[in-house]
Amino acid sequence: MTAASHRTGRAAPSRSATLHGRALAALGTAAAALVAAFVVVPGPLAASGPGEGFGREGELAEALRTAFVAYWSSGERAFPPDLDGLVGYWFRYHVTKAVIAALLLIVLVGIGALVRKAFLRADGLGAGKGLALASAGVLATLLALLSLAAVMANVQGAVAPFASLLPMLPTGATGATGATGATDGELGAALAQVRERLAVAPGAGDHAPGALDVMIGDxxxxxxxxxxxxxxxxxxxxxxxxxxxxxxxxxxxxxxxxxxxxxxxxxxxxxxxxxxxxxxxxxxxxxxxxxxxxxxxxxxxx
The missing domain is CATH 1.10.287 (Helix Hairpins)
Incomplete structure (x- = not known):
C-alpha cells in the first residue's frame, strides 16, 4: 500500500508536468499563428468588403491623397465614394487587427499563468530551470503588453478611421512631397487651405467648409x-x-x-x-x- 502510494506520488507530478508542457506548446503554437495572422490577414480580410484592396501601404496612401483632394474640393460633409471606400476599408482593417491582437493577448496571458505556476514549483529543479522559466515569463509579459498596446491602438483606429488615415497625408509646410495620384500642386494647395482654415478662430470670417468640420470632429x-x-x-x-x-x-x-x-x-x-x-x-x-x-x-x- 505504501509502495503504491509512493509510486502514485511520483507519477502525479510527472503527469502534471506533461500536461503543463502540452498546454504551453499548444499556446505557443497559437501565439505564433496569431502573430503571423496579425501581419498577413487584416489586409485581405478588409478588402473582402465594399471597395478595393491595397497590396501595399503606399497604394493606400496614394489613393488617400487623390480622394482627399476631391473631398476637400467638394466642400461637402459627406465622403465621396472613393474616400468612403477607403474609410470603410481602414475600419475593417483596424477591427481585424484589434480582434487578432485581443486573441493574442488572451493566449499570452495563459502562457504567462502557466509559466508562473511552473516557476513557483521549480525550486528543486536547479538554477538553470528557474532562470529559463523566469526569462520565459518576462518575455510573455512584454509580449502581452505589446499586444495590449496593439488592441488599444486598433480599437482607436476603428472608432475614428478617417482621422486614423490622416497621418498618411504628406503634412507639413512643404506640402505634398511624394504624392503621385493627385499632382503635387493639387494636394499642396488643399493642405495649405486646410492649414489656413484651421488657423482662423471658430466663428471668424466666412463659414468653414463641411470637410473641415468633419476632420475636426473625427x-x-x-x-x-x-x-x-x-x-x-x-x-x-x-x-x-x-x-x-x-x-x-x-x-x-x-x-x-x-x-x-x-x-x-x-x-x-x-x-x-x-x-x-x-x-x-x-x-x-x-x-x-x-x-x-x-x-x-x-x-x-x-
Missing amino acids: FALYHEAMAVIAATVAVVLVVMSVLSWKRFRGTEPAERRARRTLGSFGALAALSALFVIVVAVANTTTAAAPRPALLAFFEGGW
Missing part, C-alpha cells in the same frame, strides 16, 4: 476614444497591482520566489498604469481642444 473622436480606452486599461492595471501587492503581503517571507514574482508583477502593473494614465490625460486634453492640435498636425508638429 480628430476629436480619435482622441476621445483613446482617452476612454486608456482610462479603462489604467483602472484594470491599478486593480491588478493592488491585488498583487495584497497577495505579496499575505505570502510568507520564506516563500521568496513567490514574493519576488508577486512584487515584480505588482510594480510592473503600477508603472504601466502610470504610463497609461499619462496617455489618457494627453488624449483628453487634445480631445477638449482638437483644432489647435489638428493644425499642429497639418503643420508637421505632431
